[in-house]
Amino acid sequence: MENELVLDVKNISKKRGKTPILNNVNFSIRKGEVCGFVGRNGAGKTTLMKIITSMLFPDKGEIVICGKKLKVEREKALQNIGAVIETPEMYGYLTGRQNLNYIASMLKNITKDEIEEAIRYSNLGTKIDEKVKKYSLGMKQRLGLAQALMGNISLLILDEPTNGLDPIGVVELKNTINTLVRKKGVSVFISSHILSEIENICTKVVFINQGKIIDIQKIGEESKTNNLKNIFIKTNLPEKASEIIKNIPDIRLLKVENNGIAILVNTDVCDITKILISLHDKRINVEGFSEIKQNLEDKFIKMMEDNNNE
CATH class of the missing domain: 3.30.70.920 (Lrp/AsnC effector binding domain/regulation of amino acid metabolism (RAM) domain)
Known part of the structure; x- marks a missing residue:
């Protein structure tokens, strides 16, 4: 269904010690939406992405992924997510392909065809069979994307995915996102400091400042301030x-x-x-x-x- 909720963030709050990091954060993402997440350094972007992927726990609030409450149905909820948060950690002494095969062996029902499809989306080409210790930051980002795309995901979460990518890599990433949305109906939640990239890729943008959502705007549609x-x-x-x-x-x-x-x-x-x-x-x-x-x-x-x- 076109309007089904893929991600529902409800009243999420988080403190580090006594310092508020997130304050009553609310928004949702529907099937096929590409949602940008924009804010200054320290605004809470990565913290929220880590909460959505269960790397951190909120002090208050609820995350619902494809109808599954993360707190009580963690495994089923996370099966719907692929994520690249911060610099992907891989085994440097293995090739890119060997890393993906090893990760797939620990996941459920990942087929060889799904691994090969993820590799194609990464645009690593022959570099996939080189050892990861030789990879540049941009190549590691591509391998992280391939890892995130293994399996039948509904939501792709990307934290600063263009770090280390050259201009061609940025265009390839945009094309990959467009293909995922068009062919598979995948929803994407993406943060970036390069706002022109967000504007070119996304269908809507969530703005965050000091842990609070200050606005949500559709891209390419009349905003609430169009007067x-x-x-x-x-x-x-x-x-x-x-x-x-x-x-x-x-x-x-x-x-x-x-x-x-x-x-x-x-x-x-x-x-x-x-x-x-x-x-x-x-x-x-x-x-x-x-x-x-x-x-x-x-x-x-x-x-x-x-x-x-x-």
């Missing part, structure tokens, strides 16, 4: 224009530049045409105007600023 528009008005009198803008309700002056001004407008209550007329009436020549589209990095920076000012 707020960033507009750049081009004029040869930017300082004079900025003084007039300051006196118009429901408009926020963002920046004054040599060739114009940037403003934030609530289009539900303020018509852009009225702004242009107000400038024209004060004999300010408007040479043009355009909407400034915010990328994920812009949104993230603004959220962090707004959140820290609360």
Whole structure:
């Protein structure tokens, strides 16, 4: 079913000593969704991923994976997950293939065909038969991905998966994720510091700051703040224009530049045409105007600023 929940994170809290790491975290991921997890270092991203994979235990809250409660049905819940968290640990004296065969021998019902399929998804090519001690960080990341994909998983968890990957490797990872979603209906939960990568790969993004979820946004769809528009008005009198803008309700002056001004407008209550007329009436020549589209990095920076000012 398209809308079935693959991951449900309910009221998760975690402290390290007396320091809160996660504070009442709630969100869910549905089948076929690629969900980005964005936040500063120390925001709690890796801690939450370790809780979902049962590497850590929460102080409060519940994790449900494919309908199985992690606390009471741990083995059945974890059968649905593949994960690469931090740098994958492998046996350096074995080849990549030998590592995968050894891991498969400890898991249930992993076939030779499933191992070979996982190797194809990793894009390691002939390197799979070289000893892991010769691997670069990027190659270890690829081998970790192959390990995570062995078996019939429903959720793939990737913590900073592009570490050590060259630009071609990043493109291959994106293609692999797209193939997994399209052909197998796998859901993906992925964290990264490179926000342009998250924006290109994900269908939605969960933003976290100081252990709290501060926003969840769909990528490529109208967000809940779509009535707020960033507009750049081009004029040869930017300082004079900025003084007039300051006196118009429901408009926020963002920046004054040599060739114009940037403003934030609530289009539900303020018509852009009225702004242009107000400038024209004060004999300010408007040479043009355009909407400034915010990328994920812009949104993230603004959220962090707004959140820290609360």
